Amino acid sequence: MSTRGQRLYDWWSGHSGAQRFLYGLAFFGREGTFRRRGVEALALEPGERVLELGCGPGTNFDALRERVGPEGTVVGLDYSAGMAASARETVRDAGWENVHVVHADAATLPVSEPFDGVYAAMSLSAMPDPVAVFDATRSVLVPDGRVAVLDARPFQSLPWRVLNPLIVPLFRASTNWVSETDVTAALDAAFPTASVDGYYGGSIVVATGRLDG
Numbered sequence: 001m002s003t004r005g006q007r008l009y010d011w012w013s014g015h016s017g018a019q020r021f022l023y024g025l026a027f028f029g030r031e032g033t034f035r036r037r038g039v040e041a042l043a044l045e046p047g048e049r050v051l052e053l054g055c056g057p058g059t060n061f062d063a064l065r066e067r068v069g070p071e072g073t074v075v076g077l078d079y080s081a082g083m084a085a086s087a088r089e090t091v092r093d094a095g096w097e098n099v100h101v102v103h104a105d106a107a108t109l110p111v112s113e114p115f116d117g118v119y120a121a122m123s124l125s126a127m128p129d130p131v132a133v134f135d136a137t138r139s140v141l142v143p144d145g146r147v148a149v150l151d152a153r154p155f156q157s158l159p160w161r162v163l164n165p166l167i168v169p170l171f172r173a174s175t176n177w178v179s180e181t182d183v184t185a186a187l188d189a190a191f192p193t194a195s196v197d198g199y200y201g202g203s204i205v206v207a208t209g210r211l212d213g
């Protein structure tokens with residue numbers, strides 16, 4: 001049986017125009033800039049293997065694939081059947097042979113081969129237990145593996161914080177956002193080296209963690 005979050009994202013998977021609109025709001029009209037920053041933060045090298053948690057329709061596949069090149073591998077994972085189907089369509093339409101899609105929950109990570117990098121864009125904050133997700137993530141990383149997160153938080157500082165009573169309920173209802181989740185604290189606890197950059201009153205974060213300290 002599917003959860004509320006899965007059903008919600010199944011709906012979003014059929015409404016790409018609405019997705020674009022919401023990202024326009026969430027990224028203050030600078031979606032491309034923040035998406036580039038998120039992928040850059042992972043510092044991928046040609047030939048590496050990267051796993052994307054909550055890949056949605058595959059919006060980041062092109063940028064990840066560009067970094068790892070034809071010798072590398074991109075695996076996208078999503079628990080929404082609709083999103084996984086859209087992601088597979090993206091891969092099929094583009095004819096990418098080194099991009100694969102897994103329909104699964106990020107908390108269980110049914111992948112066996114190790115990854116050099118794990119990426120999560122706008123997805124961890126929709127997961128109820130990021131600590132469990134980072135635990136699972138560590139187990140699929142190579143010894144010097146790293147993780148990068150691009151995500152949204154409630155505004156952290158004034159004057160932006162006065163907007164929280166408006167935007168928090170809106171995004172909670174529409175995206176299954178677990179706004180009380182502290183993704184950056186979970187990252188800090190799970191990785192010996194972690195760094196966080198915040199933008200727009202701390203509402204957008206680009207964070208990285210490394211296993212090798």
Ligand SMILES: C[S@@+](CC[C@H](N)C(=O)[O-])C[C@H]1O[C@@H](n2cnc3c(N)ncnc32)[C@H](O)[C@@H]1O
Nearest residue numbers: 009054055056078079080083105106121122123
């Ligand atoms: C807001 S979308 C982001 C999609 C994409 N990463 C992007 O950058 O546009 C969040 C995605 O995370 C997925 N997701 C949420 N919780 C998940 C979980 N526990 N396991 C796997 N995927 C999950 C949703 O199905 C959805 O596709």
